[in-house]
Amino acid sequence: xxxxxxxxxxxxxxxxxxxxxxxxxxxxxxxxxxxxxxxxxxxxxxxxxxxxxxxxxxxxxxxxxxxxxxxxxxxxxxxxxxxxxxxxxxxxxxxxxxxxxxxxxxxxxxxxxxxxxxxxxxxxxxxxxxxxxxxxxxxxxxxxxxxxxxxxxxxxxxxxxxxxxxxxxxxxxxxxxxxxxxxxxxxxxxxxxxxxxxxxxxxxxxxxxxxxxxxxxxxxxxxxxxxxxxxxxxxxxxxxxxxxxxxxxxxxxxxxxxxxxxxxxxxxxxxxxxxxxxxxxxxxxxx
Amino acid sequence: xxxxxxxxxxxxxxxxxxxxxxxxxxxxxxxxxxxxxxxxxxxxxxxxxxxxxxxxxxxxxxxxxxxxxxxxxxxxxxxxxxxxxxxxxxxxxxxxxxxxxxxxxxxxxxxxxxxxxxxxxxxxxxxxxxxxxxxxxxxxxxxxxxxxxxxxxxxxxxxxx
Numbered sequence: 001x002x003x004x005x006x007x008x009x010x011x012x013x014x015x016x017x018x019x020x021x022x023x024x025x026x027x028x029x030x031x032x033x034x035x036x037x038x039x040x041x042x043x044x045x046x047x048x049x050x051x052x053x054x055x056x057x058x059x060x061x062x063x064x065x066x067x068x069x070x071x072x073x074x075x076x077x078x079x080x081x082x083x084x085x086x087x088x089x090x091x092x093x094x095x096x097x098x099x100x101x102x103x104x105x106x107x108x109x110x111x112x113x114x115x116x117x118x119x120x121x122x123x124x125x126x127x128x129x130x131x132x133x134x135x136x137x138x139x140x141x142x143x144x145x146x147x148x149x150x151x152x153x154x155x156x157x158x159x160x161x162x163x164x165x166x167x168x169x170x171x172x173x174x175x176x177x178x179x180x181x182x183x184x185x186x187x188x189x190x191x192x193x194x195x196x197x198x199x200x201x202x203x204x205x206x207x208x209x210x211x212x213x214x215x216x217x218x219x220x221x222x223x224x225x226x227x228x229x230x231x232x233x234x235x236x237x238x239x240x241x242x243x244x245x246x247x248x249x250x251x252x253x254x255x256x257x258x259x260x261x262x263x264x265x266x267x268x269x270x271x272x273x274x275x276x277x278x279x280x281x282x283x284x285x286x287x
Numbered sequence: 288x289x290x291x292x293x294x295x296x297x298x299x300x301x302x303x304x305x306x307x308x309x310x311x312x313x314x315x316x317x318x319x320x321x322x323x324x325x326x327x328x329x330x331x332x333x334x335x336x337x338x339x340x341x342x343x344x345x346x347x348x349x350x351x352x353x354x355x356x357x358x359x360x361x362x363x364x365x366x367x368x369x370x371x372x373x374x375x376x377x378x379x380x381x382x383x384x385x386x387x388x389x390x391x392x393x394x395x396x397x398x399x400x401x402x403x404x405x406x407x408x409x410x411x412x413x414x415x416x417x418x419x420x421x422x423x424x425x426x427x428x429x430x431x432x433x434x435x436x437x438x439x440x441x442x443x444x445x446x447x448x
Contacts, residue, residue: 126309128353129361130317130420131402131413136352162356177412178356197414265313 100268106154107269116235117274118152119143123267124168133173133196135159137270140167144274148233152271156239156261157181157227161272169272173264174240175206182230183210183240188218191228194240194258206264207244210256217254219246225258235273290333294341297325298348305353318424320395322349322361324432326369327394328439331381335373342369357411364401368394388433395425 107120121143125136139145141164151158151171159179163170172179177196184191194208213219223243229236241260249255301321308316322345330338346362354361372394375381381390399421406413416424 125306125352126313127317128305128309128349129320129355129402130416130424131360131406132355133414134353134355172356176355177414196412 103154103269107271110152110154110271117144118271119145119274121145121151121169121270121272123270126265127173132178133159133175133264134162135171135173135264135267135270137169137171137272138167139272140165140169142166145169145272146274150234150273152238152273153262153267153269155263156241157234158262158264158267158270160233171270174208174260174262175264180231181234181240182228183225184228185213185217185219185243186224186226187220188223190217190219191230192225192256193231194225206260207257208241208260210243210258211253213254213256215249215252215254219243219254219256221246290337294325294329294337294344297328298322298341298345301325301345302348302352305349309353315427318420318427319431320349320398320424320428322346323365323368323395323398323428324391324435326365327372327391327432328436330369330371330373331376331387331390331436333373334377335370338369338373338376339366340369342366355411355413357409360402360405360409360411360413361398363405364398367401368398371397384433384437387436388429391432392425392429395428396421399424 121137121139123135124138127134149161159171159173161169162172175196180193180195183194192210192213194210197206221243225240227234227238239261241258244259245257247255304321325345326342329341342365343362346365349361350358
């Protein structure tokens, strides 16, 4: 019978029996720590696997909890984001209203300061070509606006009306090369004429040029330039800007640049003087 | 819809774009000329007659709403530019985006030179653009126009049966 068992099978049987024996023996031998050697071996063999399984399960459950938490957080985050957006919108609305109130307050104070009948207008369009500087306002003939009427902002002179429709008008801004205003240097009363910039884009700044100021006139950087009223368009004494640069001009006149005080690119409301031409005696009151 | 209605709508769109630019980015907004883009597109698609009429109409609207004291400078320059672009469109293959961008670049330069020349002829004081601003304006229009034309063409192709 023993001969019938093939050699290969016998080796397997041998190994199996040896292992069974080892297991039986180790089960009986104290491995320390209250565990048999078999138990200890099994423990040692399976512990890393169990640990790994534990990590996997813990990780998965953590992931699950995280996902659930993330979902909640995500939902909450979305709610909070929506709330923040709403609050930001509210804030923007309130800020815009506050700014508008400030601007209107300034405009109102200017209206009181200018002893002429004026009409407040909204700027509805700005120049779209680089060759000219103009604005479109929402008041026209029907509102009492007339051709050549001066236009002002709380910070300074803006320009004059050069085209007019029933409910809108176009304003030539002081920066336009074809525009101009009679002015005085407030400190020294030196007269001159300001007109649009020499060229845009060279220095980034768009200055006015103060023309016809004699070489030895007392004009310094920082001097305030105001309207003289001599052009019979702009009322006397309105701020035009500040002298930014005084240089030696060609010939007998100085090269003077004035930084306009009106913020042309940010204008939203302006005041238009209803009287098209100032009375002739107005400029004569200039001392 | 007829060609005239489309052109009118395109000019109205240019008014809206120009107004929005005036509010949002006043200084750089002056360098983009949507009216010129309308004129050039009409020239390239409809030939010199359409380009000329569209350019003239767009220029008048631009002069009236965004121009200076004297009306007609932009109208005349765009009329000429529209005609020239239409003529070029009929003689050369100007179908690729790059070719169209080049046409816009040249047309913008021609438009600016024409306006400044007309202003000097009529003794009008206009802001003289320095070379860098000149080049920036042409490049900006070419880029925006090239993109815009491609988008419009694609939409038109899709709309075809």
